């Protein structure tokens with residue numbers, strides 16, 4: 001029986017664990033550094049946290065949830081969903097909590113991975129699967145004096161629930177997907193809210209709605225109805241993703257919808273100008289909210305587009321030298337998405353270091369397999385993130401492909417599977433051609449490595465990825 005170790009316990013990990021468990025692979029071990037499963041849906045608990053992909057699609061195809069309370073579920077409900085799926089498929093008891101992996105090393109003669117944890121313990125497995133995600137390491141900005149602030153400050157992904165915003169003067173740094181969700185909540189309670197926005201984002205209306213008891217009964221009695229909603233959302237999002245190519249007609253339509261939303265919700269021309277992006281739509285992640293613009297238009301809220309040059313013990317100083325005294329600073333400044341798997345020292349065959357191989361940005365065959373790293377599979381790896389669409393759809397496709405690789409190993413009595421350099425290079429060349437014609441090449445965004453390579457995103461719609469991963473191509477790999 002092949003022993004399989006999976007690092008992490010977020011959606012990626014659960015997707016692959018369930019796929020493997022359902023096909024009879026029972027020697028599964030999941031290692032989770034925290035004390036609960038859920039990944040980003042466990043960690044991001046800021047007020048208003050939720051998913052801007054509709055829940056019928058942001059869920060496993062084989063685990064529809066007729067109990068979603070609304071079309072765009074909030075964090076708690078999504079976290080509960082992951083836990084429910086993991087429990088139902090017997091995954092939860094396989095998780096070792098408080099187990100943070102620091103290193104993994106390929107043992108050539110034994111054809112196994114030796115995995116080391118922060119406490120110095122080790123485990124050995126035949127197959128190692130990384131499912132650490134792309135957005136699990138919060139980043140604080142490098143601003144002079146940031147340590148000197150004497151008020152409350154924290155990152156959006158490390159929300160301090162003892163913090164009460166009522167009557168406070170608060171600075172929020174950042175205006176991305178997290179800020180868009182949390183700012184309306186803070187704006188309700190704060191005496192004064194300063195939103196430091198370095199770049200504006202395109203924002204689309206969010207067709208959210210609560211599911212009534214009639215919806216829920218229908219989803220339960222006639223599951224096809226929820227499948228139809230899922231299919232409709234998927235088809236719409238596939239169209240949206242097609243708008244992420246250079247100069248696309250769909251992109252122009254998306255842009256006009258976003259700018260109409262801005263015109264409708266923000267009447268003040270000065271504020272509107274501040275909120276109008278000057279880059280192609282989709283280059284930074286398009287956001288969805290009905291509440292962000294109205295919050296920014298409130299009297300107690302100010303959008304400041306000047307950079308923060310210094311943090312002082314009592315506030316921040318902007319690029320015009322104006323000092324803003326605040327009681328709290330909340331950093332909605334995103335995550336370290338550039339260096340994939342950076343926190344784990346991974347050594348493959350011949351002593352090759354994964355970090356060295358990826359110095360100019362991560363790349364992998366189908367986002368999952370790396371030459372010189374036998375029996376290492378990466379879930380939600382390089383170029384598998386989406387500019388629009390459901391990551392769960394992508395994760396399921398990856399899980400199915402990994403399951404085929406393990407099945408073939410066992411059926412052929414092989415010990416190792418390793419993608420060939422030729423297959424990876426040919427795949428990468430084609431991928432880069434597409435990426436270079438995408439909107440992401442035209443502005444700064446978290447999808448790009450500092451070398452300029454777009455490392456995070458899959459170019460285009462999700463169907464081509466599902467097709468490319470549907471049937472494993474044995475000749476792309478060395479089996480031994």
Ligand code: NAP
Nearest residue numbers: 050051052141174175176177178179198199285332333334
């Ligand atoms: P983000 O999208 O990377 O946004 C970070 C924000 O902080 C940006 O506005 C950025 O400005 C700003 N920023 C960074 N460093 C700064 C500095 N030194 N000074 C001033 N501003 C600075 O991070 P996020 O909002 O946490 O979202 C990250 C990703 O998580 C999203 O793109 C999405 O994939 C995921 N997410 C998803 C959802 C969902 O609903 N599905 C919700 C939240 C998050 P620039 O734009 O100029 O860099």
